[in-house]
Amino acid sequence: MEQNKIQSEPQQTVGIIGLGLIGGSMAIDLKRRGFAARILGVEADCVNASAAEKIGLVDEVVSLEDCIDRSDVIVLAVPVGAAVALLPRILDRLAETQARSKTVLDTCSTKGQIVRCVHYHPLRRRYVATHPMAGTEYSGPWAAQPNLFDSRACIFANAEESDPAAVALAERLYDTLGMRPIYMAADQHDIHTAYVSHISHVTSFALALTVLEKERDEKHIFDLASGGFSSTVRLAKSSPEMWVPILMQNRDNVLHVIDTYLEKMQLFRQAIADYDEAGTDRLIRDANRIKKIIR
Amino acid sequence: MEQNKIQSEPQQTVGIIGLGLIGGSMAIDLKRRGFAARILGVEADCVNASAAEKIGLVDEVVSLEDCIDRSDVIVLAVPVGAAVALLPRILDRLAETQARSKTVLDTCSTKGQIVRCVHYHPLRRRYVATHPMAGTEYSGPWAAQPNLFDSRACIFANAEESDPAAVALAERLYDTLGMRPIYMAADQHDIHTAYVSHISHVTSFALALTVLEKERDEKHIFDLASGGFSSTVRLAKSSPEMWVPILMQNRDNVLHVIDTYLEKMQLFRQAIADYDEAGTDRLIRDANRIKKIIR
Numbered sequence: 012m013e014q015n016k017i018q019s020e021p022q023q024t025v026g027i028i029g030l031g032l033i034g035g036s037m038a039i040d041l042k043r044r045g046f047a048a049r050i051l052g053v054e055a056d057c058v059n060a061s062a063a064e065k066i067g068l069v070d071e072v073v074s075l076e077d078c079i080d081r082s083d084v085i086v087l088a089v090p091v092g093a094a095v096a097l098l099p100r101i102l103d104r105l106a107e108t109q110a111r112s113k114t115v116l117d118t119c120s121t122k123g124q125i126v127r128c129v130h131y132h133p134l135r136r137r138y139v140a141t142h143p144m145a146g147t148e149y150s151g152p153w154a155a156q157p158n159l160f161d162s163r164a165c166i167f168a169n170a171e172e173s174d175p176a177a178v179a180l181a182e183r184l185y186d187t188l189g190m191r192p193i194y195m196a197a198d199q200h201d202i203h204t205a206y207v208s209h210i211s212h213v214t215s216f217a218l219a220l221t222v223l224e225k226e227r228d229e230k231h232i233f234d235l236a237s238g239g240f241s242s243t244v245r246l247a248k249s250s251p252e253m254w255v256p257i258l259m260q261n262r263d264n265v266l267h268v269i270d271t272y273l274e275k276m277q278l279f280r281q282a283i284a285d286y287d288e289a290g291t292d293r294l295i296r297d298a299n300r301i302k303k304i305i306r
Numbered sequence: 307m308e309q310n311k312i313q314s315e316p317q318q319t320v321g322i323i324g325l326g327l328i329g330g331s332m333a334i335d336l337k338r339r340g341f342a343a344r345i346l347g348v349e350a351d352c353v354n355a356s357a358a359e360k361i362g363l364v365d366e367v368v369s370l371e372d373c374i375d376r377s378d379v380i381v382l383a384v385p386v387g388a389a390v391a392l393l394p395r396i397l398d399r400l401a402e403t404q405a406r407s408k409t410v411l412d413t414c415s416t417k418g419q420i421v422r423c424v425h426y427h428p429l430r431r432r433y434v435a436t437h438p439m440a441g442t443e444y445s446g447p448w449a450a451q452p453n454l455f456d457s458r459a460c461i462f463a464n465a466e467e468s469d470p471a472a473v474a475l476a477e478r479l480y481d482t483l484g485m486r487p488i489y490m491a492a493d494q495h496d497i498h499t500a501y502v503s504h505i506s507h508v509t510s511f512a513l514a515l516t517v518l519e520k521e522r523d524e525k526h527i528f529d530l531a532s533g534g535f536s537s538t539v540r541l542a543k544s545s546p547e548m549w550v551p552i553l554m555q556n557r558d559n560v561l562h563v564i565d566t567y568l569e570k571m572q573l574f575r576q577a578i579a580d581y582d583e584a585g586t587d588r589l590i591r592d593a594n595r596i597k598k599i600i601r
């Protein structure tokens with residue numbers, strides 16, 4: 012199967028802008044699985060750039076313009092704030108250089124703002140808005156790993172606004188990464204991810220702050236931390252570079268989910284404050300229905 | 307080393323009251339590692355009792371009285387509400403039967419109420435209040451597993467109120483399970499666990515309720531759930547049988563931590579609502595200090 016892909020796309024050069032966890036992990040598997048004959052990388056941070064080259068994530072670190080000009084597929088894998096600034100520049104460059112058959116993808120965790128920012132761009136149809144739903148709480152080229160995307164979902168947002176050939180190429184790319192495609196509207200995506208990803212990060216950050224504050228007085232409090240605590244607070248290691256722009260871009264949805272969540276917390280608070288055993292029992296039993304969803 | 311333990315405590319019978327995750331897992335390793343020559347089990351739920359016997363967790367399922375009379379060490383591993391009701395009865399039985407050299411342990415997640423309920427009992431000193439800090443979100447005899455306690459912490463609460471010989475026996479028991487002992491006051495324990503365990507469960511329950519509510523309208527919302535979400539919501543599978551009494555017994559501490567946590571959530575909410583990038587960045591960076599604690 013990998014052989015087939017090498018034959019069908021033999022000379023393909025993939026340019027990856029942003030060599031962090033997502034860009035770096037894509038680079039590994041796209042090369043290893045024969046989708047890319049050559050990988051060019053762009054990385055603004057020079058420490059990361061040098062690391063990415065030394066680790067061997069990419070064949071060459073180049074300038075943004077070089078990457079756009081020399082790649083057949085361009086993957087934008089930077090934090091969402093930077094992505095919204097870069098995507099129009101990339102499409103502009105394609106227009107200037109008459110490179111109207113190249114495909115541009117992004118990997119951002121919010122989709123509404125990025126699709127809006129190029130909605131009227133003459134080369135909008137060369138851009139495919141995608142969100143590969145994989146990751147860890149670590150970042151940078153050192154966090155890159157093989158098989159990161161295997162069997163996870165990849166969202167295609169507003170795919171009807173893209174050229175079918177560009178979408179097909181993106182589908183082959185994510186198929187190579189072992190991902191299953193899900194198609195939805197960008198705004199729908201942002202609502203969903205507010206519930207199943209963004210809120211988890213906010214609650215985890217808040218939990219970390221709560222316990223760290225207590226640690227100032229009680230130095231040994233973490234001696235008692237159990238596996239359950241670690242699992243709940245793990246996401247609090249996630250970087251502000253990635254998460255500030257996500258929370259800003261998805262502000263309205265995130266606020267709505269935070270408010271719903273705070274209502275649920277208040278239900279628990281009240282039931283506990285009232286020594287309401289039956290009420291607390293009901294709330295927990297209700298929450299236990301999550302068993303049908305996650306193993 | 308296991309050989310040594312067999313030699314030093316060759317005929318020891320351990321009675322375990324409550325054959326769930328904790329009691330069942332203890333039974334496996336105490337037998338396998340030679341601490342117990344024989345394990346007697348007490349289990350109120352007859353389905354669980356029959357399962358525990360069939361799985362082979364215990365040598366024999368017996369009545370509470372039989373267990374007390376025939377065991378050298380009695381481990382009370384039931385939810386904290388039931389434990390507070392049972393512990394005085396167990397000590398009463400020791401007094402009635404003149405069995406003043408037996409040792410009784412509990413494994414409860416809250417310690418203040420249980421130590422208070424037998425504070426003036428004539429056989430108080432035969433009881434050692436302990437909390438082996440290990441577990442999973444599953445319950446019942448089917449959840450029991452070998453090596454559950456290895457390298458985790460075991461709290462000894464108010465150890466000075468117990469007979470040194472009883473404490474020493476409890477120390478050998480937990481040493482056999484591979485646990486490191488930590489000594490503290492019962493009330494201190496309850497404050498600490500409110501921070502590093504109980505709050506995580508409440509936030510996880512509330513998160514599950516939030517997303518499950520949305521799922522009523524958006525059937526496919528969980529298609530997008532990432533590993534991060536699963537990790538944050540995992541504890542929401544925990545049983546009400548265990549958690550209602552913990553939250554009730556540790557009400558004051560849990561409420562205090564919930565309130566601190568809600569303040570942190572409000573800081574995030576406000577920073578996001580205000581599009582305050584610098585403020586959100588500071589909060590996340592602050593939360594990132596959790597990295598020094600958990601890997």
